[in-house]
Amino acid sequence: MKNILVIGGAGYIGSHTVKMLAQKGYNPVVFDNLSKGHREAVANYPFELGDLGDKARLAEVFKKHQIDAVMHFAAFIEVGESVKEPSKYYHNNVAKVLNLLDAMVEHGIKYFVFSSTAATFGEPVKEKIDETHPQNPINPYGNTKLMVEKMLADFDTAYGLKATALRYFNASGADDSGDIGESHTPETHLIPIVLQAAAGKRPCIKMFGNDYPTPDGTCIRDYVHVNDLARAHILALEKMFKDNVSERFNLGSGNGFSVAELVKEAKRITGVDFKVEVAPRRAGDPAVLVADSAKAQKVLGWKPEYNLTRIIETAWNWEQHRKF
Numbered sequence: 001m002k003n004i005l006v007i008g009g010a011g012y013i014g015s016h017t018v019k020m021l022a023q024k025g026y027n028p029v030v031f032d033n034l035s036k037g038h039r040e041a042v043a044n045y046p047f048e049l050g051d052l053g054d055k056a057r058l059a060e061v062f063k064k065h066q067i068d069a070v071m072h073f074a075a076f077i078e079v080g081e082s083v084k085e086p087s088k089y090y091h092n093n094v095a096k097v098l099n100l101l102d103a104m105v106e107h108g109i110k111y112f113v114f115s116s117t118a119a120t121f122g123e124p125v126k127e128k129i130d131e132t133h134p135q136n137p138i139n140p141y142g143n144t145k146l147m148v149e150k151m152l153a154d155f156d157t158a159y160g161l162k163a164t165a166l167r168y169f170n171a172s173g174a175d176d177s178g179d180i181g182e183s184h185t186p187e188t189h190l191i192p193i194v195l196q197a198a199a200g201k202r203p204c205i206k207m208f209g210n211d212y213p214t215p216d217g218t219c220i221r222d223y224v225h226v227n228d229l230a231r232a233h234i235l236a237l238e239k240m241f242k243d244n245v246s247e248r249f250n251l252g253s254g255n256g257f258s259v260a261e262l263v264k265e266a267k268r269i270t271g272v273d274f275k276v277e278v279a280p281r282r283a284g285d286p287a288v289l290v291a292d293s294a295k296a297q298k299v300l301g302w303k304p305e306y307n308l309t310r311i312i313e314t315a316w317n318w319e320q321h322r323k324f
């Protein structure tokens, strides 16, 4: 049974991956500083409180659990905030990851799955973004993730550390059980905000810009279910164990939905006609981001199983019964 250290495992995508790792016969060990994560999200799994900046703590955990591979979910993820506070992003998303990679090399841990992002591509130069698309981030968040991708390539060449970078598009939805789901403070993501408006927990939702060069003027995104992402992590891990290669994959559904379309679908599913206001554009937002995930489908055999309706339904179930 392989021991997988899941850094940031108490967070949104981390906790769904921890659950799936356990279901698939791995032994996940959660490492989290709980600055954003929720202890309740991983109550049933081995848990180590710690910060990535603390090398001694990492060394202790690596030895105690005989770690075979590491997954990293412990990044700050808000595009808007990264524009205002880049230093915070470079420290947490780059410097601390370098610390982690050094510790992995020192302890001979060879396999790493890294949560990267569509934000590493910047403004798309073609309709769907595949792995050959140029990477020119337009915000500090995307810069931090791209820097780590570059570090990973160099660490493979020099130290033989094998890494898979998974560029998520818009992670969304919740586990079908309703036991875990998205819970950020403050919440900045569209789907939870929309559903909180539907639940009467917010007076309205603000649509950030309706003058983008898209058919209805609102931004288009590719929403991909958190459990589809979790499954991709496990497939990526298995591929690395089997073939001992570094890889990178873009993970999305391949379907783009505008903010206005998503709001319409959320109103249909919830049956609530919540209030929508048009607000100015948010800094750092590209007009359209849609994935071409053919490579992940071909190489990993990965195919998203949840469509937008299921994503909103599972998120709505979570929003109505959330425990944290």
Ligand code: UFG
Pocket: 077, 078, 079, 117, 118, 119, 168, 169, 170, 171, 188, 189, 190, 191, 193, 205, 206, 207, 208, 209, 219, 220, 221, 259, 282, 285, 289
């Ligand atoms: N939006 C609104 N109103 C809101 C919140 C969001 O109109 O209250 C809009 C945004 O402007 C954007 C879209 O809804 O056009 C989606 O916004 P999110 O904040 O939900 O997601 P982002 O696309 O900004 O970012 C997410 C992740 C990033 C990742 C990116 C890649 O948070 O980490 O997807 O596509 F980089």
